[in-house]
Amino acid sequence: MMINKLECKDHEYIVDLLTVEDNGSFCCPKCGMTISPEDETQENYTIVNTKVVNDELGELVVACGKCGITIILTGFQQI
Numbered sequence: 001m002m003i004n005k006l007e008c009k010d011h012e013y014i015v016d017l018l019t020v021e022d023n024g025s026f027c028c029p030k031c032g033m034t035i036s037p038e039d040e041t042q043e044n045y046t047i048v049n050t051k052v053v054n055d056e057l058g059e060l061v062v063a064c065g066k067c068g069i070t071i072i073l074t075g076f077q078q079i
C-alpha cells in the first residue's frame with residue numbers, strides 16, 4: 001500500500017475539480033496559466049503523481065509547466 005501523507009503543503013495548491021469549469025480546465029493558482037487535465041500533450045503541466053482509490057482516480061498531482069508549483073487535483077469521484 002502506498003502511504004499518502006501530504007505533510008509539506010507550503011508550495012502545494014489543491015484544486016477541487018467540482019469547482020472548475022465543465023471541461024476540467026483551471027487556472028494555475030500562482031501564475032494564472034490555463035491548465036487542462038484533458039490536454040494529453042502535457043505541454044502546460046507535468047503529471048507528478050497519481051493516487052488511485054478503489055480502482056478510480058482519486059488524486060492527480062501535477063506541476064505547472066510555467067511556474068512549476070505543485071497542484072493537487074481532487075474530486076474525481078464525484079464527477
Ligand SMILES: [Zn+2]
Pocket residue numbers: 028029030031032033064065066067068069
Ligand atoms: Zn503556474
